[in-house]
Amino acid sequence: MLIRYETPADIEAIQNLTSIAFAPMPYSEGTEAEIIRRLRLSGDLAISLIAEEDGEILGHVAFSPVTVNGVHDGWFGLGPISVTPERQRQGIGRALMAKGLELLKEMGASGCTLVGNPDVYSGAGFSSDGQLTYHDLDTRLVQRIVFREPAPSGVLRFAPAFEN
Ligand SMILES: CC(C)(COP(=O)(O)OP(=O)(O)OC[C@H]1O[C@@H](n2cnc3c(N)ncnc32)[C@H](O)[C@@H]1OP(=O)(O)O)[C@@H](O)C(=O)NCCC(=O)NCCS
Incomplete structure (x- = not known):
């Protein structure tokens, strides 16, 4: 499996994957694919990585700048993140998180935040x-x-x- 930056050719597959992965989630408002599109348009998609195997996109993660008390001081946010349903719980999400965090560190970021289930993110x-x-x-x-x-x-x- 390869983790790499998105290219323009991946955009449609990322939108589809994100919609499918979040569809069964009770906490989802169904807006995650749209959020990624808007981040890209506004220039806030700081890092967008895909997990690919045999030319198929199996996972995606986005990172974007955040503020704390209204100030952006090198902090970023992780998400949305998605893995294709039939390949979840096999380490793909973890690999995407690890690569993204490594790249943020290289960029000189202060750190990364997120809102989500601690069971999914504490291992990272x-x-x-x-x-x-x-x-x-x-x-x-x-x-x-x-x-x-x-x-x-x-x-x-x-x-x-x-x-919204
Ligand atoms: C969340 C998601 C991206 C995780 O990707 P994944 O490839 O399934 O996760 P991994 O196999 O790499 O596991 C990463 C960690 O999450 C845990 N985990 C994965 N799915 C979980 C679940 N449904 N409930 C609880 N823990 C879970 C794993 O046990 C693992 O923990 P560890 O690092 O301590 O060993 C994926 O399940 C997904 O696309 N879900 C639907 C979209 C979504 O909910 N996104 C996140 C919103 S906060």
Whole structure:
């Protein structure tokens, strides 16, 4: 399996994969593919990686800049992330996260945040100390991995593409 940056030829497959992967998820509003499209248009798709095997796209992850208390200080957000349903739980998501985090580090990022199920992200090094908030969500779902101290504290906001 190859992890590589997206190219224009991948865009349609990324949209389809994202729609299919999120469709059964109760927390999904069905907007994830549209969010990726908007991130790309606004120039906020800082990193977009695909997992490919035999020319088939099996997974995708996006990273974009975030703010904490209204300030962007080198922090990014992971997501949306998706793996094709029949290939989930085989390490593809983990490989996409690891590569993306490595690239963010190389870019000099302060770290990466996300909102999601800790069971999925703790193995990649994400955790919550309760100091980062996202709307009124349980702070255990608001996680981060710190490359450069201090750890972020305050209100997390994703790029405008995430807003309805
Ligand atoms: C979330 C998703 C991208 C994970 O990709 P994946 O290839 O299935 O994940 P991996 O096999 O690499 O596993 C990564 C970790 O997540 C855990 N995990 C995967 N799916 C899980 C699930 N449904 N429930 C709980 N834990 C899960 C694995 O146990 C693993 O933990 P570890 O790193 O501690 O060993 C994939 O399941 C998916 O596309 N889901 C639908 C879209 C979605 O919900 N995206 C995330 C929104 S927050």
